[in-house]
Amino acid sequence: MIAASARSAAPGRRPWTFYMLGGLFGLYLLFLYGPMIVIYVLSFQGPNGGVTFPMNGVSLIWFRDIFQVGQMGYIPSTFERSVILALLVSALTTAMSVAAGFGFRRRFPGSVLVFYLAVASLVMPSLLIGCGIGLEFRFLGWQTGVFTSALGAQLTWTLPFGMFAMFAIVNRFNRSYDEAASDLGASAWQRLRYVTLPILLPGIIGVAMGAFTLSYDEYARTTLTSGTQNTLPLEIYALISSATSPVLFAIGTLTTVVSFAVIGGTLWVIFRMQRRRASSRPA
Amino acid sequence: MNEARLPAVRSLSVLVMPASRREEHVPTRRAPGWLVSWLQVGPLAAVLLLLFAIPMLLFLTVSFFDYDRVGIYPAFIFDSYQDVFTNPATYEIYVNSLRFAAITCAITLLLGIAIAQFLIFHIRSATTRIVLFLLCAVPFWTSAIIRAIAWIPLLGREGAFNQTLIALRITAHPLSFLLFSNFAVILAYVHQLTLLMIGPIANSMAKIDPALLEAATDAGASRWRLMWDVILPLSKTGIALGLVLVFTQVMGDFFIIQEMSGGQSGSVVSELSTEIQAMQYPPAAAAAMVLVVVVGAFVAGAMRVVDVRKELAS
């Protein structure tokens, strides 16, 4: 059950708790992936099939349907909107979180307040925040829109995540690097550009990717702040209530593929970076 | 190590620093630390203030307003709050939501501890651990909404699960409680939120010095004792964070409960959203404030366990 017994036992001999916990983990994975498999399988549903089993033949017709103009709108354009929004949110979140992460390296007046503000923003019910922002815009006489109020609403969700992630990342950063750099003649800007940011880069990329995913999937805060246009999650929600066809599953499969590509690609980049720097043999 | 003689240093054809090497390249004055920090934290703080704090304050203000079918009017009355507290439906809804929250917290906590324990203490190779973590995270790369509707073909009367049970002759009739029931709601919550528990707890467990565990075993601790007396107390922070995340997600949910209960159950926020749709802002705001207080109380309680200073950088 503990690292010690894992280490001290001969390789191959595991305590019984390993099998018990391992079995539990296996069951959990099965449980996690159950609905996923359903989605992937049903997206290939035959032309006459419905949203449940049994499969009435196999076809790609629902994938093709995605590209038809439907009752709610045109899926590819919604998708595009979601992606652009996610990119914007990711860029803004990364920039502001990284800066804030550096800012919190010292104690400064108001630091605790900002900390709790971020915590509050994270735990408050998303719908409330969306509604609140909608109200705020109404009082100011501004129109809500995807790239204004929805963007802002999503930021209230991604910024706390980004900030806390940066805390962990910056904490691991050895102060000696800063001192060595200034010892060797680097100015504050040079330190940032040549030492601090490059060393933290894998973590920062992780934050960017995390923010992208959070935005891309975000529903609750976006729903009351997106104005007249929809992001992909909102579009899907609308489709659920109106049409129930396997198109939804096809969309699910496709978006998963997109997520895989984005996240998989990012992870591969980070992995490559870490391998270059990590020890290839014990010191 | 090469034992060859050191080259005479003075004859090195090394670039000699220009005599003016101590010339200005760096300014000697530095801006005060707190100012730099303010500039760095500023943008983030500004966004949170403008887009979170102010809307919340707006809610607070509006909750005291007067309203009728036509619109809302600035005032300072407690009518909306009175309505909230005297309406028996409020308590019913809260009890319902809190019940769901408690059950979900309990299940996800157990699962979270078990899985985090497995991943951190039983998996020896760091690569395998990362791969397994990723496996847990991959389903979340598909939208939550789509995942929610995937339950229907899986758990419905004619769904795959029931058909399998019947085929294996475990039951004769399809189980109807699997979907559109409290069971289904909890199932969906656990599916969605366990990862939020695994993350912080695994993070806390990973910080435990393995030497502590070895020392405890040497002193005669059984596996149970080790769990209760060493691992769990040292993972307090992770557990508290996990509980906060799961609790607030359940209390703030309006989608899963609606879909999975088939409309039979309501949550605090789903009720809220109805009022919001109807543009009845003051009662919605009052109800929202009450929810904020409830959630805030829980979070404040849980935060006592978390060492804020340690979580902050420095």
Next chain:
Amino acid sequence: MGHLPHAAPPRVLPPSVIPYAVELVAVTKLYGATVAVDSISLRIPRASYCCLLGPSGCGKTSTLRMIAGHEDVSDGDILIGGNNITDLPPVRRGTAMMFQSYALFPHLNCLDNVAFSLKMRRVPKAQRYKASREFLTLVHMDSYAERMPGQLSGGQQQRVALARALITRPDVLLLDEPLSALDPFLRVRMRDELKRLQRELGIVFIHVTHSQEEAMALADMMVVMNEGRICQTGTPREVFDRPVSPFIARFIGGHNVLQTPVGPIAVRADRCRLAAAAEEPHVSGRVAAVEYQGALVRVSLVTELGDEVSALLPDTVFYAQPIQPGDPATLVWSLHDTHRLSEA
């Protein structure tokens, strides 16, 4: 015939006239209310190897970091080469620091690490790489130029860190416990390297350590610190032969500290013998332990008053007349080896 006007006195003294490379004048460091360094003054001659020695928390690392400029001075002045550098940033002091963790930039290979300071001064790539290779050769790491720090052993990382520091042509090299992370065998070899480098370069090395063996082996000038103050300065031989206080005698090791009617005294353990009590100074007691150390055998006694003393005997002498723990024995030494200590 008139007077020749007096030549104006030179504004800057030529280096050969300035006797001390590094001078600390009443330097104090406060962390809040805690006094880490208490108004210390020190003068380090040119081209000397200076070791700051003391137990954990004595202020030696704080002192080093103040000289480096990584720690602000609460009070006092620091002069390098006659110039008051107390308020200058690290890069303008003429110092370079070797960190305990080496702090090699993990994202740059060895060549780029060593060339870093030149890159900060915008030296063109070809020139700085050439210089970098020369310094890597100096520390025998030229074949590792393309490697990343994560691929090097501790000893190798240290040599690269050394090259990186030396390329800035410092007047003073500051070393923060450089040998602590190395295994004992490597430690001794690196000691030789450091000493040799210092002599070749002819600059001041200031080396912080908590190991008296290391300090004695390396230092031209040893500075023993405790609780923020300097207890004794001198050559290793001076400090070992004539410690000033009971603390130093105990810390430096190899001494017996005894209370006498005229005050505390110290006697080197290797100047003690086991013999019958006679006219010479002696203490009696029981043998507590016998420790074989190879060329020497350490016999520790507990005296009648309960003090612990020990004698370091050549092995031949011990085995001529071996004794056991529990046996009564008397420690004897000659009057001329008695060294008076101050009270503190």
